[in-house]
Amino acid sequence: MRRPRLRFRFRLLRSLLSKYVLIILLALVFLPVAIPLVSFLFFFPFQEEPAGPYRSGIDLENQWHAEVNRLDGASPEQMGEALARLREAYAGSSVFWVDGTGRTRLELPEGQGLPDLWSTSYTVQFMKARYDADPFTVVAFVGGDPAQGFAVLQLPREILKGESAERDKVYGSRMTIGLLSVLAFFLFISWSFFYRIRRRLLRLEEAMTKPGPNGLPEPVAVKQSDEIGSLENAFNAMLGQLEESRAREQEEEKLRNQLIASLSHDLRTPLTTLRGHAFRLSQEPLTGQGSELVGHIDRKIDYMERLIENLFSYTLLTAGKYPYQPQQVELVRLVRTLFANWYPVFEQEGFEQELELPDTAVYWRLDPHWLERILDNYFQNMLRHARSGRYVAVRVTEDERGPALRLEDRGPGMGADSASKGAGMGLAIAALMEREMGLVREVRTGSGGTEIVLRQPSAGDAGKAGSY
Amino acid sequence: MKQKHILYIEDDQEIGSWVKDYLTQKGYVVHWRTSGDGAEELAEGADLAILDVMLPGIDGFTVGQRLKKKAADLPVLMLSARSSVHDKLDGLQFADDYMTKPFHPEELAARVEVLLRRYGRSGQQEITLGHLSVYPDENRLVDSRTGEEILLTGKQHQLFMLFLRHPNQILTKEQIYETVWGESYLPGDKTLNVHIRYLREKIEADPGSPAILETIRGIGYRVKQG
Numbered sequence: 001m002r003r004p005r006l007r008f009r010f011r012l013l014r015s016l017l018s019k020y021v022l023i024i025l026l027a028l029v030f031l032p033v034a035i036p037l038v039s040f041l042f043f044f045p046f047q048e049e050p051a052g053p054y055r056s057g058i059d060l061e062n063q064w065h066a067e068v069n070r071l072d073g074a075s076p077e078q079m080g081e082a083l084a085r086l087r088e089a090y091a092g093s094s095v096f097w098v099d100g101t102g103r104t105r106l107e108l109p110e111g112q113g114l115p116d117l118w119s120t121s122y123t124v125q126f127m128k129a130r131y132d133a134d135p136f137t138v139v140a141f142v143g144g145d146p147a148q149g150f151a152v153l154q155l156p157r158e159i160l161k162g163e164s165a166e167r168d169k170v171y172g173s174r175m176t177i178g179l180l181s182v183l184a185f186f187l188f189i190s191w192s193f194f195y196r197i198r199r200r201l202l203r204l205e206e207a208m209t210k211p212g213p214n215g216l217p218e219p220v221a222v223k224q225s226d227e228i229g230s231l232e233n234a235f236n237a238m239l240g241q242l243e244e245s246r247a248r249e250q251e252e253e254k255l256r257n258q259l260i261a262s263l264s265h266d267l268r269t270p271l272t273t274l275r276g277h278a279f280r281l282s283q284e285p286l287t288g289q290g291s292e293l294v295g296h297i298d299r300k301i302d303y304m305e306r307l308i309e310n311l312f313s314y315t316l317l318t319a320g321k322y323p324y325q326p327q328q329v330e331l332v333r334l335v336r337t338l339f340a341n342w343y344p345v346f347e348q349e350g351f352e353q354e355l356e357l358p359d360t361a362v363y364w365r366l367d368p369h370w371l372e373r374i375l376d377n378y379f380q381n382m383l384r385h386a387r388s389g390r391y392v393a394v395r396v397t398e399d400e401r402g403p404a405l406r407l408e409d410r411g412p413g414m415g416a417d418s419a420s421k422g423a424g425m426g427l428a429i430a431a432l433m434e435r436e437m438g439l440v441r442e443v444r445t446g447s448g449g450t451e452i453v454l455r456q457p458s459a460g461d462a463g464k465a466g467s468y
Numbered sequence: 469m470k471q472k473h474i475l476y477i478e479d480d481q482e483i484g485s486w487v488k489d490y491l492t493q494k495g496y497v498v499h500w501r502t503s504g505d506g507a508e509e510l511a512e513g514a515d516l517a518i519l520d521v522m523l524p525g526i527d528g529f530t531v532g533q534r535l536k537k538k539a540a541d542l543p544v545l546m547l548s549a550r551s552s553v554h555d556k557l558d559g560l561q562f563a564d565d566y567m568t569k570p571f572h573p574e575e576l577a578a579r580v581e582v583l584l585r586r587y588g589r590s591g592q593q594e595i596t597l598g599h600l601s602v603y604p605d606e607n608r609l610v611d612s613r614t615g616e617e618i619l620l621t622g623k624q625h626q627l628f629m630l631f632l633r634h635p636n637q638i639l640t641k642e643q644i645y646e647t648v649w650g651e652s653y654l655p656g657d658k659t660l661n662v663h664i665r666y667l668r669e670k671i672e673a674d675p676g677s678p679a680i681l682e683t684i685r686g687i688g689y690r691v692k693q694g
Binding site: 261262264265268269271272273274275276277279280301305309312323332333336337339340343344355356357358359360361369373 | 480482483486487490522549550551552553554555568569570571572573636638639640641642643653655656684685686687688
């Protein structure tokens with residue numbers, strides 16, 4: 001019971017879905033962490049830089065207190081020197097020093113409009129006016145001792161703000177770039193995830209559509225056991241089934257052909273024996289009626305032979321199993337060759353024969369063996385049913401509808417009751433083969449004879465007449 | 469004339485016996501076997517082989533192929549109950565002729581004769597065609613009325629021999645042209661007609677109304693032989 005669950009867990013781990021969920025989860029967890037992280041990464045190198053004194057008001061205040069504290073017990077000269085130095089360090093600032101007695105001792109630059117002597121009320125007013133106002137004002141007792149007086153730094157807020165705004169801008173844009181790269185990183189991960197899926201699917205599609213040497217697509221190599229992997233496995237399994245069923249079909253076809261061949265053999269063998277007996281009989285001294293009867297037997301054997309042949313052909317044709325190999329065929333030449341086989345037969349029967357073929361080549365697309373079979377069946381039919389007319393004509397003509405193959409006899413017509421009936425199957429086979437090869441048949445039949453016209457109507461590569 | 473030996477393989481007793489009787493009656497020595505085993509050895513002295521296809525053990529196609537492989541100049545005629553186009557085509561890959569059952573005995577005898585002649589095994593020293601006496605082995609043609617030898621040019625000789633190899637068979641213009649000239653016949657080409665006319669002037673008593681080389685209108689030509 002444990003194994004399937006393990007396998008399930010294993011498969012779940014390898015599935016595309018879990019990979020995708022993992023990427024999303026990673027993004028969800030990492031993005032909130034990424035913001036402080038990026039800010040940390042970009043803030044520190046920024047802080048390392050040698051910066052101006054005005055990082056913030058608090059810093060400035062602390063610095064000023066520390067500087068002024070260091071002036072504990074300094075002489076007025078030292079105070080003057082230190083304050084001048086400090087004022088230079090804090091660009092744009094103004095400084096002044098009031099001693100323990102409330103007297104303004106130093107003013108840099110001059111003319112700040114300060115009283116010479118600070119009354120209590122002025123001091124309070126000054127402090128109130130400068131609290132959280134412009135200029136930014138820091139008041140520090142010299143040496144931390146109110147008795148030594150106090151030193152004041154004043155800095156227009158504009159300078160202070162400008163510095164930090166600049167800093168915020170640089171910091172902000174770096175932050176944006178940082179966050180965008182984090183985002184781009186996730187986009188890249190998810191793009192490559194889908195890109196790889198797509199590539200594998202395309203490869204599978206190619207494998208499915210490209211036929212291998214045996215006509216079927218080749219199996220694909222399964223490298224990963226995720227959803228696409230199982231799709232590939234399913235495809236391979238399907239190929240296996242296809243091959244199996246094809247082999248089975250071939251086996252069945254082989255069996256069917258064997259069956260037909262042996263049935264044909266089993267039917268033809270006694271007919272051959274029968275013919276042998278009839279032949280021997282014909283060589284015995286016979287009465288006129290005896291010879292006639294032997295002739296009848298012989299003709300019936302011919303008839304039976306054709307019947308067997310037609311029966312098997314018809315069965316194969318209707319089952320779509322009659323071998324069909326269409327090709328570009330020169331009609332004039334083929335008709336001439338085929339008719340050459342029949343000429344002596346018609347000659348022997350005393351038929352007048354006419355063959356009218358053009359001196360140009362006519363190309364039709366068909367299986368020459370099929371056309372031979374069609375013509376054989378028609379000629380056979382003429383021999384049996386149009387004997388009274390003693391005329392056969394074969395023509396290949398060209399009119400406005402293109403080339404046509406015409407067979408003509410002067411028999412009593414197809415509707416008539418011929419002396420020997422039962423040729424239906426031969427004509428049915430001819431009709432089936434014509435339809436299969438795209439030939440159109442027109443039949444004109446009457447008491448004066450029959451004309452069968454065959455055409456290949458499909459223009460284009462087939463039915464094109466050319467001349468040399 | 470030396471009797472010709474025919475190797476005949478047929479597993480059906482009734483057919484085998486009457487074909488053997490018939491061909492013996494026609495003057496051949498028939499060696500009839502009911503299976504293809506050892507056919508190669510038996511074929512050694514034979515002038516022609518007639519093979520059934522569906523045999524017990526090795527089938528007739530295989531036997532025929534083996535015979536042809538061993539002796540390509542032994543004519544092989546397949547006599548089969550298998551009548552499909554593909555069986556015929558398979559058979560004619562190696563065999564010289566293919567007949568289907570039930571066959572007419574006279575046709576069998578005629579085809580045997582044609583094959584023997586085609587392979588120069590007929591043993592016939594002289595063939596008579598109207599007023600002509602033909603000596604195929606010596607490539608000689610004599611007007612029997614005068615006793616004079618008729619000399620043919622290369623192409624005329626090739627044409628004449630082609631008809632002799634295919635007696636009573638209508639050969640189409642394409643077949644003749646392509647066999648003798650070795651290239652494709654182009655519709656409308658008159659070369660063949662010209663050569664036939666020259667040949668007739670030499671072999672026919674009256675070239676205006678030919679008695680030996682017959683024109684089959686629209687198809688080709690035929691030389692009838694008795």
